[in-house]
Amino acid sequence: MAQTKTGQCMCGAVRFTATNVPDTFGVCHCDMCRRWTGSALFGVSVAQSDLTWEGEAHIKTLQSSDWAERAWCQRCGTSLYYHVTVDGPMSAKVEIPLGVFDDPNGFTLNREIFIDQKPDSYDLAGDHERLTKAEVMAKFGVQL
Template identity: 55%
Template sequence: MCGAVRFTATEVPVNVGACHCEMCRRWTGSALIGVTVRTENVIWEGPVSVIASSEWAERGFCGRCGSGLYFRVTQEGQWFGNTELPIGVFDDADGFVMTNEIYIDHKPDSFAYAGEGRRLMTRQECVEQFGVLEGGGPED
C-alpha cells in the first residue's frame, strides 16, 4: 500500500485460487485470492516482516504500513517451498484465471464469483488432501 516493499516474481502461473477459511478472511478482509509461486522465484526488497500465523505457516507483511504480502507453509510436506501471493500485490493483476476455491463450506453466502469450471473443496476435503492441516488448523 505504501510502496516501501517491492518484489520480483518469475515463473508465475496464470491459475489462481480463492481460500475462504476464517484465517484468510480475517487477514484479507475477504477471501484470499492468490497465486502459488515457488519461494525461490520471489525476490523481496524493502521492510518485509513475518509472523508465524500457525504451527505450520507464516504470513509476510510490510514492516512500514502492515499490508499483507504473502502466505507460506513452513512445515515440510506437499506445499513446503511455495509462496502464495495475493493477486492484489501485483502491479497488473490482469490475465489470471480462477481455477479453484477451497474451504467452500466456509464461504459467506454473499460471495459469488463469476465463471464456471472451478474445482470446489470443503474444509474436510482440504484436510484429506493437504495433510498439513490435520491436528490443529485455525478451524478446529
C-alpha cells in the same frame, strides 16, 4: 503460461519480482484468510526460489497456525504472502495476493478452498475445483 511479474506493498517499501508465475489463482475462504485480507485471499502460488524481494527489512511474519505463516509490510500493513511451513507439497511455494501485483490481469480462477467456510453473501462464478476444509487438510496432510 508462466510469466514474470512485479509487485509491491501499498507504500512501496517492499517490492518483488516473480518469475515462472502461473496464469491461474486460487481463493481461500478460511476464517484466518478472511480476517487477514478483509474478504477472501485471492492468491497466486509462486515458488520461493522464483521470488526476489527488495525492502526485506520491512517484511514482518507471523506463524498464524501450526502449519503456516503470513507476511506483511510493517510500514503500511499490506498483506504480502501466505506460506505453508510444514514439509509437504506446498512448503516450497508462497501464495501472493493477486492485488499486490503491479499488473493483476491475465489470471484465471482455478480453485476455491475452505468452500464450507465461505460467507453466503457472495459466490464466484465458473467451473473450477471447490474443496472443503476437510478435503484441503487431507490433501496437504494436515491433521485436524
